Amino acid sequence: MAEPEKDRQAGSEVADPDREVGELVGKLTAPGELEPAERRRLLGRLAQALSAGAKRARATGAGRGRWLADVFLNIAPRIPIRDLHTLAEHHHGLTGEELADDLVRTAQKATMTVGAIGGALAAAEFAAPPLLLSAPAQLVAETIVVAAIEVKLLAELHEVYGVHVQGSGAQRAVAFTAAWAKQRGIDPLAPASVSLALGAATKTALxxxxxxxxGRHLTTFGPFLTGAIAGGALNRMATKKLGEVIRADLRVKAPAPAQQAVQGKPRGELSE
Structure with a gap:
């Protein structure tokens, strides 16, 4: 019974733009390398799905900022977050600060690649005036994917530093999104941080x-290859800065045993 339903959904990709946005962001932020052509194809599909959602939002009078925040909150639970054991497996057994270094480097490479593709797409549209109106959707897609990669980085750094966030998967996704919006780690001693993550102030910050x-991605809207170069560089620098800020914050907030572990001291429970 389940297989026909699955096949039917897979074949009707544009029937539910909101669902497709979540699925595409999940694929674009999943562990492992994507071929450039595949990443470009997925970004193009994401831009189309977001364009459909933006049209509906305009029809209801929703502003772009509010619509963007709503879209991201809807897809946040689909961002694949790995636990500490899986992270060590995927990063060749690294632990502690070395693992954190590798996570930041990987995230920088991912956002740089997305920025280069998005910037190149925008440059192509800039060079072809009849298609100019389709460019904003491409840059919105880049914005959503870069934000998702950075939320994933932030969440996985919490794992590395032993700062555990309680709650369901959806609650934790929202809490990490709120932390990304504010560019800081989650305080494990403030249990209300998860339940308050959807407050008005947090939505405004997001x-x-x-x-x-x-706005940063709009600066890549230039002719020829200037967009690709600028898009990649700006994303790389922003992700690096985020990693530095969050790591400094988590070093203070991590419980004492986790602080020792992240500095390279062994933790017996990790070998089980």
Whole structure:
């Protein structure tokens, strides 16, 4: 019974833009390398799905910032977050600060690649005026994917530093999104941080953060290869800065045993 339903959904990719956005972001942020052509194809499909959602949002009078925040909150639970054991497996057995270094490098490479592709797409549209109106959707897609990669990085750094966030998968996804919006780690001694993550102040912070990220990507809207070069470089620097800020914050917030572990001291329970 389940297989026909699965096949039917897979064959109707544009029937539910909101669902497709979540699926595409999940694929674009999954562990492992994507071929450039495949990443470009997925970004193109994401831009189309987001364009459909944006049209509906305009019809209801929703502002771009509020719509972007709503879209991201909907897809946040689909961002694949790995636990510490899986992270060590995927990063050749690294632990502690070395693992954190590798996570940041991997995230930088991912956002740089997305920025280069998004910037190149925008440059191509800039060079072809009849298609100019399709460019914003491509940059919105880049913004959503870069934000998802950075939320994933932030969440996995919490794993490395032993700062455990309680709650269901959806609650934790929202809490990590709120932390990304505010560019800081989650305080494990403030249990209300998860339940308050969807407050008005947090939604405003998320909207502002997404709009700043979109504004950064709009600066890559230039002719020829300038967009690709700028898009990649700006994303790489922003992700590096985020990693530095979050790591410094988590070193303070991590419980004492986790602080020792992240500095390279063995933890017996990790070998089980």
């Amino acid at each position: 909207r502002n953060r997404l709009m700043r990220t979109l």
